Amino acid sequence: MIELRNLSIFYGETQVVKEVSLSIARGASFALVGESGSGKSTILKALAGQVTDWTGQIRLGDHSLEHGRDPALVRLCQMVFQDPFGSLHPRKSVDATLSEPLAIHRIGRQNERVLEAMDAVGLARKFRFRLPHQLSGGQRQRVAIARALMLNPPILLLDEPTSALDVSVQAEVLNLLKSLREDHGLTYFLVTHDLPVVSFLCDELGVLRNGELTEVTSVERLKQGNLQSEYGNELLSKSH
Amino acid sequence: MMLTTQWLLDENPQTRAQSRAGQAYRLFLALLRNPLAIVGALIILLLLVVAAFAPWLAPYSPTESNLSMRLMAPSAAHWMGTDELGRDILSRIIHGTRITLFIVLLVAVISAPLGLLIGTVAGYFGGWIDKVLMGLTDIFLSFPRLIMALAFVAALGPGIENAVIAIAITAWPVYARIARAETLTFRNSEFISAIRMQGASHGRIIFGHVMPLCMSSTIVRVTLDMAGIILTAAGLGFLGLGAQPPLPEWGAMISSGRAYILDQWWVATMPGFAIVIVSLGFCLFGDGLRDILDPRSRTK
Known part of the structure; x- marks a missing residue:
């Protein structure tokens, strides 16, 4: 479903990602782990x-990603951001x-x-017309997940989706992500440095160091x- | 549907309309807690009422001269005295509210959206668009406002419409600056990335997502600027480039009273009072609005 071939990424002169090749099957959940600055984000x-x-x-499904604005990308993948306080428009309900x-x-x-989307992410209907500042962190992240799913994309990109949340809320959101994947047959691409999250949510992981992929292995290992x-x-x- | 306080303050509104009404009501309550803002709002309200009912409130005609009653001191018949053509100053001030309101509203309607658009576009796109637009803004900002308005009126010809256009042309750069600064603080934020990922066009993002966030600071700024707009308009009137006689424009009234300022003080002073009071009203109201609309000062 996601295939990277010799992907190199540049910030100006600096090459931050070096010749990364990866293949992720449809319906799989893949985690990219590494220290901050390793290029995973x-x-x-x-x-x-x-x-x-x-x-x-970069191939997503049958589509080869274009540089710049690619209109096909919208229906293929959506993203859940790290910070639920920054990823929702502060003036929109x-x-x-x-x-x-x-x-x-x-x-x-x-x-x-x-309403269906709110039900799917377990957000009570009474919250429908609330503004983000009237919601808790976990509720906001549910809204962000529901938003990512509105267009029914087969791929969901997750950028440390729980690291900004309280520990108790983290578990709820992880359980939600897990069941959503089963229900909708989604492919997850997760970026995190939290290894317990990886072992809970993913089947496979890649370790990234200084922009190079050191290994790809199964979660069992x-x-x-x-x-x-x-x-x-x-x-x-x-x-640990 | 009952319009009760409870319905308005419901934490879990049932419809979009209810949630909007609730937010507006909360802002209103916050405004009520600020006595100075209330004073400002009352002055503006008074201005609106006087302007609406000017012909019925004014005891005399604002333009008809009566030379036998020239330069009369304030009395029971003429509360604010009469001017050099024997016209009742109170009636002229009352009719002048219409001109003042006309100028203020038109300038706000022209310059605020223009500044907001230029500022958000510059801030959102960045790069060379930003450089060009902000360069243009800087050129306009670098001239003193009244001087530039004067130059424009001189080019366009004196008259109230041209005064409005001139003031509007000089007023927008401030709003553009504010809107750009505000846009820069969140142009790279995740909610903008998120909406872009959902395929929204640039226009949709700017109008639907960027502008609403710049709106409150612009509204506050416009309200605070109203005083300056009134003063600029009065300044143009005073210099003979704004409203033309016999229109009862306050600045022009001060100008014509200048000749008698030592012996007949009321001719120039009364319209001056009107300008001060209305400017003060807009200032106080704008200050109060800033307190309640500024997201940084707003609590949960």
């Missing part, structure tokens, strides 16, 4: 079309936020679809604490 931004200075090939993508693409039955590369095990030991 940059890869995510390239997939999201926010970073355009890259070489190589839940209803306005969720119906906006429908209005952009002139999709009908907005009323029903908004992560759970056994037995990664192939030295660096992977180092990361693992640091997270």
Whole structure:
């Protein structure tokens, strides 16, 4: 579903991602882990079309991603951001936020679809006309997830979706993401440095170091604490 | 549907209309807690009422001269005295509210949207668009306002419409600056990225998502600027480039009273009072609006 071939990404003169090749199957959940500055968020931004200075090939499903604004990307993947306080428009109610993508693409039955989406992410209907500042962090992240799902994309990009939340709320949001994936057959591409989240939510992970992919391995090996590369095990030991 | 306080303050509104009404009501309550803003609002309200009912409120005609009653001191018959042509000053001030309102509203309607558009476009796109637009803004900002308005009126010809256009042309750069600064603070934020990922066009993002966030600071600024607009209009009137006689424009009235300022003080002073009071009203109201609309000062 997601395929990267020799992907290199540049910020001006600096090459932050070096020749990364990856293949993620349909319906899989893949995590990219690494320290901050390793380039994992940059890869995510390239997939999201926010970073355009890259070489190589990015394939999403049957579509080969173009540089710059790619209209096909909208229906293919959507993103859930790290900070639920910054990813919702502060003056738009839940209803306005969720119906906006429908209005952009002139999709009908907005009323029903908004309510369905709220039900799907477990957000009580009474919150429909609340503004973001009247919601808790977990509720906001549910809104952000519902928004990402409004256009029914097969791929969901997750940028540390729980790191800004309280521990108790983290579990709720992770459970929600897990069940949504099962219900909708979504493909997840997760970026995080939180290894317990990886073992809960993902089947596969890639370890990124200084822009280079050191290893791709299954979550089973992560759970056994037995990664192939030295660096992977180092990361693992640091997270305990 | 009952319009009760409880319905308005419901934490879980049922419809869009209810949630909007609730927000407006909360702003209104916040405004009520600020006594100075109330004073400002009352002055503006008074201005509106006087302007609406000017012909019925004014005891005399504002333009008909009566030379036998020249330069009479304030008395029971003429509360604010009469001017050099024997016209009742109170009646002229009352009719002048219409001209003042006309100028203020037209300038706001022309310059605020223009400044908002230029500022948000510059801030949102950045790069060379930003450089060009802000360069243009800087050129306009670098001239003193009254001087530039004067130059424009001189080019367009004296008259109230041209005064409005001239003031509007000089007023927009401030709003453009504010809107751009505001836009820059959130142009890279995640909610803008999110809406862009959903395929929204640039126009949709600017009008639907960027502008609403710049709106409150612009509204506050416009209200605060109203005083300056009134003064500029009066200044142009005073210099003979604004409203032309016999229109009872306050600045022009001061100008014509200048000749008698030592012996017949009321001719120039009364319209001066009117200008001060109305300017003060807009200032106080704008200050109060800033307190309640500024998102940084707004609590949950």
